[in-house]
Amino acid sequence: MAINIHTSHRLLLALSAGTYLILVYLCAVWPAMVEQTAMEALPRPDHGELVARGREVYKSFNCVTCHTQQIRGDARRAYAVDDRVVVPVLEADARFGREVATRAEEYAWQDPVFMGTQRIGPDLSSTGRRLPESQWHYWHLYDPKSVSPGSVMPPHRFLFTSKEPSGDTSAYHEEVIVIAGLGVQGDRLWATPDAVALVEYILSLNREFLEVEGLGR
């Protein structure tokens, strides 16, 4: 009997492994290499140390499970403005106030990328522009319900302290204006360095990008 895949385990595994490797190359490795080359032509954005630290906090609390940072667009309806391709935003994503879908450049060098796959909460890619007040974000982080009644975002009270900060790190704390409904025990509250950095990161989200491009809001 001739050797065939039904009787030769070597041939069988070689076939399924070989075909798979070729396909993996075609659908993942090769496109990743092409996009990597494109990305390497772009400058590494530098938002400063505080934002970088805030990004780490965002990562460690895995906020991306509930928040996306992508505004989807329909590339088939793209049009040109001054030699630039503009991808219009999908109707379903229009409520975040952007007129242009997120582009590859906006993610350049981000590691990890917080594009996200689920929206239990809103998209954050333009929050820095919509909600530019750091105090609002402190209240919201401390108790989301205090500013968004009915919110299912978890409170992050452990990122705050009611003890007056002293010593080396005191400079990195920030005092929170205590408002009614926050449920603070004492009458003063400070955001820890982690909270300060986190809010700085959120405020940095795509504040400038589109203005630089001169492409609408």
Add this chain to the structure above:
Amino acid sequence: MKIPVGIPVFVAAAGTDPRFAKMVSRWLVCAGLWLLVASVVGLLEAVRLIDVEILADHAFLTFGRLRPVHTMTMLFGWASMALIGLAFYVVAKSTLLPMHAPLSRTELFLANLALALTNVGIAVGAVAMCMGDVNAGREYREWPWYAMAPVFAAVGICGVLFYRMVARRAVAGIYISCWFVMSACFWIAIVVLMGYQTIWKAGIPDRIIDGFYIHNAVGMWFTPLAVGMTYYALPKLLNKPIYSYALGVLGFFTHMVFYTVIGTHHYIFTPLPMALQTTAVICSVAMIVPVWASTGNFLMTMKGERLAISHSYSLPFLFVGVVGYGLASLQGTAESLRFVQEILHFTHYTVGHAHFAMYVFVTFLIWGCIYGLVPRMTGREPPILVVAVHFWLALGGIAVYVIGLSVGGHLQGNAWVAGEPGMESVRVVAPYMVWRAVGGLLMFVAHIFFFVALWRMRPGAFTMAYSGGKS
């Protein structure tokens, strides 16, 4: 006496190497324990989307950190370990290895070592993520690398063992179940390597890998293993050959080609290369071929066996699992279409699909195979009432869960298209979060019953006595 369809279990179990039976059983019992742990975590998460204040003051128990604990433990602790355990038995049987010594002493040791490594990896991963070392934004590989490493090593060991078992088979032909098992071990190794490589870790390249990883993990590991187990268990329990072997072979090859390339359907309407997006959508539709080659094959094998199914305690699970495979995949195909993506992407509907697929398909098939095959290995049957309660609670629970999230997901998506402000879509799904928690509670109780049944099937005095003198 309650006997699965076909030959009585104690005849089948007689002569089985008790050390082998214990090894397989250990994989299954550990899987069952992780199922319970991950269910508690899932339930906690479900309840928290109703009342955020539950355990809210501990940074290490925040929603974002516990969610991957639930998913990773379910996927790699429950589904993966249960399937590996079953695969040892199925490969040994379908290669006609002598059951009094299917594995050598060294091989048995390695199998047990792999089991230990997997448990360590899962535990380390869960603790690390709670401490904040989480691979955020990289779904189903949120574990830091040092948690994935032992699991990767364990799968490697098992892959080699499966290959060796197939290599010394006592028949000329290699049964289709072994095709799936051997290949899946190779595929998942590549998938994990791709997921943890550090070359394409930023920007769009990272997302290309991400789409690839998500769907190859579910499609080239859980799916082939679950389908492979069913190709053995179903004909065995019905005591008749599979309807069409050729259809199985067709399913295998089309599965391999189409499933590998559909990952980018998680990134439709993004800046990822258009060619990848279009390929993903087209091949998601083409997935109908392998899915229905297998589903149709199983259904045709079950045709005319209604009596056998209604009298067995394992076949109903297999029946639900097979139908679940066909339907969940059709649902997936629909979800990948652009006009559906536009509305349902990012909604709870996706979570419904994920549970439909991982539960009604993978988990029910695992249960069917465990109830059908484990008694044939240990000679001990589960209490039939416990199995019945398990079946109905699980089926009822997942129905409430999936229907609730599907309706809620639609409302959520439509609120977004209507441009309602952020909070409106949160309010609109609130009632369905209660559905999910209720369904989840029923499922959790079902899992307790399952564990009791599993415990009663573990190898005991019988396996020792009938093991042909060895112990």
